[in-house]
Amino acid sequence: MRFSALAALFVLLPAAGLTQQQNTVDLIFENDRTTARSAGAFRHDGLLYISLNDLCEGFGLRSYESTDSRKLEIKRGNARLKVSAENPFVVLTDQTERRSVYQLPVNVIHAAGTYFVPLELFVPLFERISGRSSSYQPATNAILVEGSTPSFEVDIPTILFEPKVNGLVIRVKASRPLRDFESWLRQDGWLYVTIAEARADTQAINRLKTDGMIRRIVAIQTPTSVQLTFKLSGKIAASEILPDDHSDDILISIRRPGEEDKILLERKRQEIRKGLEEQRDRWKLDVIVIDPGHGGNDPGTTGLNRTREKDITLKIGLKLGALLEKEMKDVKVVYTRKTDRFVELDRRGQIANENNGKLFISIHCNALRQKPSSVRGFEVYLLRPGKTQDAIDIAERENAVIELEEGYRERYQELTEENFILVTMAQSAYLKSSEVFADILQHELGDHLPIPNRGIRQAGFYVLVGAAMPKVLVETAYLSNREDERFLRSDTGQEKIARALFNAIERYKEEYEKLLEEGREIGVR
Ligand SMILES: [Zn+2]
Structure with missing residues (x-):
């Protein structure tokens, strides 16, 4: 499991007036107990809140955030569960499209880009969307879940760098079509790429060796998207993000300025001229x-x-x-x-x-x-x-x-x-x-x-x-x-x-x- 939401929480909770001790809750799957996953959690007003985003990830479920209305929706097949920031209502739609609304005794807390729900009250609702019986055990501070550890679905297993004559192509490997992505190149050489509704193997990506045009890579999995940040070296003229014609990969082309092209060309010309002179000599x-x-x-x-x-x-x-x-x-x-x-x-x-x-x-x-x-x-x-x-x-x-x-x-x-x-x-x-x-x-x-x-x-x-x-x-x-x-x-x-x-x-x-x-x-x- 990841701890990024948790780490961010540390910083943001005091600002939100929530000074409670931060914590984690383990997820233990009965069939293979050794494989523990965990979710960010904290206590507030005597209740243990857990990160719903982490919970989804731990259960191998996809979640989609609507940032405008600050809603998080979890999907499994036709079933959907929806929570709203600072709102006690939970909307559940089952596989037969029957919709029910539940009211929690407290609001869902939205902090650090993550939705927190009161754990013990929420477990029965979460069972309805996860399809697995689960129970929170305070003694071990763990959620015991029936069945095996769900396999992690990774859309973006890695990134490849393909050097070109006048720049570089960053190939974001994708195992399925990813429709929603954008990039932004800052003047200071930082390139930001957001890929919505995708999951990346951020650990693998953050471990990638960098050289040449790429000085640093930071991959962050947010609840709803993958954020890739690249620190580029040297002058960059332009960048473009586009889907690959031959695969599901996303390509980001980075082009060096034309001035440099000219310098390279001039250098090449000089070499040729020198070669000719040597030949002549x-x-x-x-x-x-x-x-x-x-x-x-x-x-x-x-x-x-x-x-x-x-x-x-x-x-x-x-x-x-x-x-x-x-x-x-x-x-x-x-x-x-x-x-x-x-x-x-x-x-x-x-x-x-x-x-x-x-x-x-x-x-x-x-x-x-x-x-x-x-x-x-x-x-x-x-x-x-x-x-x-x-x-x-x-x-x-x-x-x-x-x-x-x-x-x-x-x-x-x-x-x-x-x-x-x-x-x-x-x-x-x-x-x-x-x-x-x-x-x-x-x-x-x-x-x-x-x-x-x-x-x-x-x-x-x-x-x-x-x-x-x-x-x-x-x-x-x-x-x-x-x-x-x-x-x-x-x-x-x-x-x-x-x-x-x-x-x-x-x-x-x-x-x-x-x-x-x-x-x-x-x-x-
Ligand atoms: Zn002779």
Whole structure:
């Protein structure tokens, strides 16, 4: 049983001039005596008064209060018992709708929201509505009732909290339809909910853990309604109470102010913007990888005058690096080698990746087996299966170096058409950018070198496979051709090539970063 009415009585009775000792009376059901319930009571003018509301609850009966006329009605089936505040008359309507009026020798006392009746005089009347024989036993201060303890009917067993993006939904679980409810949100963050003609498991609800938007819950069972009070944290814009469409539950939605929505939205926008900027920074053309072909015990191809490819590529590479370091200060230059040393083909790609390279340029010199040859000029290569026999031959020559590497058979997959499909699929993100750079490069080389432009080609170079970034391989000129060899050996020739490469990088960088500014993804199709 509850003691809330009783506790309130303590406070209110002195104000009403009723200074009598407060008390309780136990309800003992014969069949299970251990289960005791109790009702609020007090003595006044030599009579023991008992709370009729508590009595109803103890007997598992529903009571309905009309606050306007201050009447309390108890119902069981068609039978009804009605008392009025400060009035001695009791109206009884039996199951057959026959109505009788009884007069108590004293008035019913209405205090603390509860109706008090003189116990011993009232028990016979109460038997008529409860349908159970009962007797008050002064010795034990208990009402002995026949039968078993009536089961408690609870309409509201618990409350659930469902957090939402912009607030919270309080779900008042209901085991039957509850028609009459209202809520009131106060400026200070208290939310009051009244559910009429309902009974709640207030103990369970008051024990609920609170967090987030709910700071406190107070559930009070009044004789005629359930009062739920929530202390909400933070600013609340609005609340709404409505029945759930899919159950008997009552939903109370609590919405945070729109200002906060805006703040959240702005924060989200900032995060997105920051993410984009980071993305942009990540894509920025800030690391250029220069890969001078061959080196160490791999001389590459040799010219008519014993010019070694590895020496020319290193010289061009270093000259290009110096230009970049001097004239493109926001760019970091990474070399796969800066000296005459051997570097495995796959290691070159690794160096590029480890340094977050954004462009990979592999520098080589071409040659035909037949020397001297009239064939001369430069070629720019993209990583794709070679389509022409020339391209295949060149790739084979450039790839042949792997045979100098330890365990090359395990390290390199044969660049068959099939393998290429896999490689290019994984690298298609860089293909578009590679094409853009190759196009710029062939124009720069074509405009500034005194040697023919043999165009953009494609071939399967191992050195290009591993680098996860836009990449090209440039065959600068033919060491098997007298004029080309002279050009490659000369300081001015090397400088011209380095300058053309530099110009191409500069133009590419401009174009690339302009696209980045526009927020377009580069190289990703
Ligand atoms: Zn080479």
